[in-house]
Amino acid sequence: MKGGVGKSTLAVNLAGALAMRGPTALMDADAAIQTSGGWIARGAIPVTLLEEGAAIPAGTRYLVVDTEGRPEIDDMVELTRQSHVVLIPTAPNSVEVEATAKLLRRLEDAGANMKTIRIVVTKAPPVGSVGQAARDELRAMGMPVCETVIRRYTAHERAHEQAVLVRNTQDSRAENAWGDILSLTVEVC
Ligand SMILES: Nc1ncnc2c1ncn2[C@@H]1O[C@H](COP(=O)(O)OP(=O)(O)O)[C@@H](O)[C@H]1O
Ligand SMILES: [Mg+2]
The missing domain is CATH 3.40.50.300 (P-loop containing nucleotide triphosphate hydrolases)
Known part of the structure; x- marks a missing residue:
């Protein structure tokens, strides 16, 4: 019931990177904690936040689902x-x-x-x-x-605090952290 392995952090940043390739939505299936849902809702990340079980909007190219802890x-x-x-x-x-x-x-x-x-x-x-x-x-x-x-990288923690993607944090390692996300995005695509 508390911070874990980094699922939500990865989900939000991956969704942000996928959004550069096509319309992207994120569903936060961790009803109790809502880390990724709150992050998207508070910020200006160009990812559509979907309620659990909601219909996927027409034209959505990527859907990221963030799961609960266990x-x-x-x-x-x-x-x-x-x-x-x-x-x-x-x-x-x-x-x-x-x-x-x-x-x-x-x-x-x-x-x-x-x-x-x-x-x-x-x-x-x-x-x-x-x-x-x-x-x-x-x-x-x-x-x-x-x-x-x-x-x-602490940039990942800053990103959540500031409700931005890790590349948009004012952190000296933001580029390294974002580089990992981009590299993973290429792999999963
Ligand atoms: N790559 C990372 N570098 C540094 N801290 C991270 C990283 N990924 C996650 N964290 C931190 O670890 C904690 C748990 O991350 P979170 O994404 O909420 O995990 P989960 O969704 O698996 O519970 C948070 O404090 C988050 O800022
Ligand atoms: Mg989580």
Whole structure:
């Protein structure tokens, strides 16, 4: 029930990057916390905020769904059947990497469409290679993992405070942080 792995932060910035390619909507399916919904509602990010279960506006090219902290496995399976890509963020530490590996096995057993799933390493230290090592470890386990590693920058926290995309924060590392988002956007597209 509190700040987690970075789903909402990624959802908003990814939606902002996708909006440069075509009309984009975001659905915040975390009813209790509403991090991404509040972020979009407070700011001037050119992404349409949709209520959970609302119809997708005609002409929408990209729909980003931000999930709650621990979604039911059945809801995740449903998402894999209805989405082109399901991103599962993980922090680059052994606790999270193991939990992510277990989650993927559970999803497979529950009949998820595994072709849609990509793990993405988030909140990686910008210095050193901990993030890359976690990515490579997951890959060696046979997991589908994005090449892009999302690094940990305070710019991401500033972005939420200021209700902007991370590229629009007045932060010396804003460009690095936005670069990660753009790189991930290219991968998922
Ligand atoms: N790449 C990042 N770098 C630094 N801080 C981050 C990053 N991603 C998320 N955070 C911070 O981590 C906390 C949890 O992020 P959030 O996106 O709300 O996670 P979730 O939606 O998974 O609960 C917030 O304080 C957020 O600012
Ligand atoms: Mg969230």
